[in-house]
Amino acid sequence: MMRFRFISVLVLILSAAAGCGAITDPLGMTDPFAVPKPFQGIERNDSMLNQAILVAALVVEAPQGFSAERSVALRDQLVNVVRKHDLPALIDPTPMAWTLSSQLAIINNADEKVLSGEKTVLLWRLTDPRGVERTQFSISFDGNEASLTEGGILLLAEQTASALDAALARPRTQVGDNMVAAAERPLAWVGSVKGAPGDGNEALARALTGVLPLKGIRISPSKDKAQWRIDGEIKVVAMPSGQDNVTLTWRVFDAKGKEAGNIKQENALPHGRLSKTWGEIAGFAAEAAAEGIAQLLQQIGTSKPA
16 A cells, blocks of 8 residues: 555656656556647747836827827827837826827928928837836938828837837937037027917026937037027917917027028917916927937038038
8 A cells, every 4th residue: 555655656756847748657657647748839028028017008198299180190000019019008098107208390401402391300208107207219200291191100100119119128218328529519509589478488498408418419608609509489379279389490590690490399288388387398399309400400411500
C-alpha cells in the first residue's frame, strides 16, 4: 500500500515538472492530460503594454481651429488608429483619464520664392489626469483644411498616433530638444499685441516670449538688436450660436520692416470667456503660434533676414 502511494506521488511530480509533451509514468501508462506543445501565443509588445498601463484611458479632444466637421472627423479617425496602437482611446470625458488636445496654426510665407501656398501645423499636447502637461509634439501638412481629403485625414491621424507613441516613449519631448547652437538660432523680439479683450494682449505677449526659446528662437532684449519682430492682432466676433469666434494673426517682420510671413489661428469659445483672464488659453495659443513661427523661419532658411 505504501509502495503504491509513493509511485502515485512520483507520477504527479514528473507530470508537473515536464509541463508539456506526453509523459509515461513508471507503470507504463501515458498521461492523457499532458499538453502536446507549449503554448504559443502572440508576441508581447512590452513597450505599448507599458504605455497602456501608464495611460489608463486617453480622451482625444476635437482639434481646435478646424471646422466642426473636419475636427470631428479627425478626432474619430485618431481614436480608431490609437486603439490599434494598443492604447484605450475615448471620445467622452472620463475621470482619471489622460487628455490629448491640439491647437492649429496656418503658416503663410510672404515670399513666394521660398514657399507657395499655405502650411498647417497641429500642435498636440498630452496632459495627465491632474492637468499636468506630460509631453507635446507637432504634425504639419502642406495646404489648409480645405485640402484635406478623407485619405488625408486618415494619414494625419496615423502620423499623429505614431508621434504619440514616440512622445510616450520619451516624455517631455519638445521641438527644442534638437535645437542648433545658440549663435545660429534666430533672434526675435515680441512687439505689440493688440485687440484682445481682458488681459489677452499682455497674456499672449508674455506666453509667446516664454515659449519661443523652446522652439529654438532666442529672445532679443530690444527691438533694435532683433533680426525678427513679431506683432500680434486679435479679433473677437460674437456669433449667433452663443460663441465668440476668435482669430489670432501673428506677423513676422525682418529687421528692415518687411513682412516675412504670418501665422493665423482661429477658435470658437463660449461668449465672454475671454473678457477677463485668458489663463491657459493664452499659453496653448502661444505654443502653437511659436511652432508655426519656428517652421516659418526654418523655411526661409536663414537666421538673418535678406
